[in-house]
Amino acid sequence: MSDIRVLVVEDEPIAAAAHAAYVGRLEGFTLAGTAPDGQSALRLMTDFAAAGTPVELVLLDMNLPDLHGLDIARRMRAAGLFADIIAITAVRELNIVRSAVATGVVQYLIKPFTFATFSDKLASYRLFRDQLASPAAGQAGPGASQSDVDQAFASLRAPSELPLPKGLAASTLESVQDFMKLQSGAVSASEVMDALGMSRVTARRYLEYLADAGTVTRTARYGAPGRPENEYRWTRPAS
Amino acid sequence: MSDIRVLVVEDEPIAAAAHAAYVGRLEGFTLAGTAPDGQSALRLMTDFAAAGTPVELVLLDMNLPDLHGLDIARRMRAAGLFADIIAITAVRELNIVRSAVATGVVQYLIKPFTFATFSDKLASYRLFRDQLASPAAGQAGPGASQSDVDQAFASLRAPSELPLPKGLAASTLESVQDFMKLQSGAVSASEVMDALGMSRVTARRYLEYLADAGTVTRTARYGAPGRPENEYRWTRPAS
DNA sequence: CACCGTTGCGTTCATATTGGTCATGGAAGG
């Protein structure tokens, strides 16, 4: 799968350079360009689209000298530019978040943010894209089911910085994640139990959480007598 | 908190009435009106906005006689109508989902859906709204933190599960459905067994369930020695 | 033309495993 072309829109040169550098550090993303204000951004996107290499994702600062981020988003839609938008802002106003969602903002980053936060947001966006490109592994088909779409939305809206639900510990979750990352194939809850020395209940609880978050996919394993066993597979956002 | 004003856009009168009735059954939502096509929808929304009672949520069918749902969304944004959109469609095309997200679609419903699914989607949308209206109590300051925004986005990812008869698993049913969708002709239970790697009994049980639900039709296949074999054929889902 | 053995599939039932829930114990923090 080819890289996702990213445009950085940011008026402060230092911040713009930082964001551009962040994009460069990520696998699967390519920096298409940077723009210091709204007019330049729109012109750049139009040019890229005309050249046949449209921008697919815009890191859009909401506070720009000439236009507000929401105006830019609106004009993009009016001009037929359908790039997805990740909003970046220092203005922590919730009503802006509401309007941003209505104009097709898929994620919202609040300055200042660390590279880890930035990386999480873009990784979840990439996972969303991948899941729409290739529905449920092994069950290729022309259409998608409701659960396929739900799954894709889930990975788009489920950043890893959410407070963990009751009953889950961060350290244990990390152990399970690390173990799953190393597995090439699918593993069952029992195998995780044996490998990590934890109880079956605990292993299953964390795997289930990861499945809901979209980090791992869950499929059933048939063929043997007894209730079908769930097997979990790490979903690679494509390396 | 006041109700969320909802506009239903759907060309089929029966489906429109059903969706309107669904909205009426939900706490916290008020039906603002219904529109059979894109032009009417846009006019209605403009009128409501001028009257000071703007539509806040649109249940938008993607397949309309005059305009495609994506066009309506684009024109809404161009006209300064910032209602949120829940897309409703029978077209299970993933690339449409992608474009829909870019134009500010917050949820995606695939027809046909049950009231439970519908209710879940609108409930998760309401939760999203509420969380943006009143940020986490105890957090000092007028603004929202990154985790507040993350939490609000996360509430838009609620998965929906519909109740199944005892003895049937959702994942298995989905496997069988996906397989049947791909078959152009009729297939027997044994063929499903071989293709999906499950037992004959299981394959037959799920096919029988789908036949009762009307999703597949069942006919007998004669000509070979032995008891006649049932064959199943995928039937187009109605609305 | 009627009858009967053959032949597969439909159907039922017990079984083997796993998923899910609940209450308990121990550890960490205040």
Added chain:
DNA sequence: CCTTCCATGACCAATATGAACGCAACGGTG
């Protein structure tokens, strides 16, 4: 010392499987 939180073990519920039994059409055979 008390409270909170999380992993655990045990129990019950769920569900695919395999085998055994029954049924209906086919194809000889009388």
